[in-house]
Amino acid sequence: MPPIAGKKTVKQIIQDNLGDLTRSEQQLANVLLQDYPMAGLKSVTKFASAAGVSTPTVIRMARKLGFDGFPHLQDALRDEVAAQIKKPISKHEDWQTQTADSHPLNRFAATVAENIHYTLERLDRDQFDAVAGLLADPERRIYVAGGRITRSNADYLFNHLQIIRPNVTQLGSFVNVWPQYLLDMDERSILILFDIRRYESSILRLATLARERGCRIVLFTDQWGSPVTKVAHYVFHALVEVPSSWDSTIAIMLVLEALIAEVQRSGWDESRKRIEELDSMFSATRLFRTFE
Incomplete structure (x- = not known):
């Protein structure tokens, strides 16, 4: 799956690029935003049908948003769902596996500063x-x-x-x-x-x-x-x-x-x-x- 720019969610990527989508692609985006993220986890045919567009339109929209295709967009949505329900112990284990080149206080402060900037x-x-x-x-x-x-x-x-x-x-x-x-x-x-x-x-x-x-x-x-x-x-x-x-x-x-x-x-x-x-x-x- 291609990396998403920064820490943006699929929803944020859609909102940032909504003006660049065609009318049919905007219909798809609106369906996904209205039932996020579940609408995007359906099969490509069901997703297209829900928006009243063709399946190639789904693929084109996914690529316009920076993904290699619809399956990769769905992978991003699944990652978001997994992150949302992650338990504190799992979060701790994930952070422990990452290498730390600086003092823990500096690393924590740098992450908070990035959070503030992005927010x-x-x-x-x-x-x-x-x-x-x-x-x-x-x-x-x-x-x-x-x-x-x-x-x-x-x-x-x-x-x-x-x-x-x-x-x-x-x-x-x-x-x-x-x-x-x-x-x-x-x-x-x-x-x-x-x-x-x-x-x-x-x-x-x-x-x-x-x-x-x-x-x-x-x-x-x-x-x-x-x-x-x-x-x-x-x-x-x-x-x-x-x-x-x-x-x-x-x-x-x-x-x-x-x-x-x-x-x-x-x-x-x-x-x-x-x-x-x-x-x-x-x-x-x-x-x-x-x-x-």
């Missing part, structure tokens, strides 16, 4: 601005939830948003009480979710139910994309692989901190009042040490 390179600025605008609207109620690994990201976002604007709620860690939060969600609500591999079914169920209530869904996920992608209105993809058994959310945190800064900037007058009032409360309770 920012592919980040949709218009989408970033749209989400920042939604989060800066104090009339919109915001709900935040994360999974087993990404709960810390949800905590971080909640702690900052709750200081600089009102109407922010963090869903508890007990999934069985999430339906109680759904009761208050409507078309003026925003649900921010975090879900990276191994994707959690509870997050998908929450997103699906919230969307049915008209809630706007913002998703932070990895390069492959959580199943929540299908119901989310806004999706931020970030690279997460590092030399570890676990995935890194540093690239996600960068986007989060930038969003927090923009929300605070756009609503600074109100944010400043809240921060000043909070500081007064901290002083009154002597929660933090002062140096006066």
Whole structure:
């Protein structure tokens, strides 16, 4: 199988080259994107039939995307599926087999820097601005939830948003009480979710139910994309692989901190009042040490 440029998934390659495809090839691409990656794992005849095109069109599209043919495109899709379901122990063994020419700290930092660079390179600025605008609207109620690994990201976002604007709620860690939060969600609500591999079914169920209530869904996920992608209105993809058994959310945190800064900037007058009032409360309770 030919190497994919950088760390791009097949989905990203299609999105980057969609404008260069013919109408028939675009039909194929849309079928694959709508049922990704399963549509592309069918036989060439079934895939072509699903898009209403000929089998040679499938082969031409695969080659335009940089693959030797459709079987090689399918190999790339299978590799993505295998990577998504990889367990921490398997990840550790894979990294151990790779030669390391530098100190582990340098190797880890270099990988994180590459993840950040690639994440920012592919980040949709218009989408970033749209989400920042939604989060800066104090009339919109915001709900935040994360999974087993990404709960810390949800905590971080909640702690900052709750200081600089009102109407922010963090869903508890007990999934069985999430339906109680759904009761208050409507078309003026925003649900921010975090879900990276191994994707959690509870997050998908929450997103699906919230969307049915008209809630706007913002998703932070990895390069492959959580199943929540299908119901989310806004999706931020970030690279997460590092030399570890676990995935890194540093690239996600960068986007989060930038969003927090923009929300605070756009609503600074109100944010400043809240921060000043909070500081007064901290002083009154002597929660933090002062140096006066």
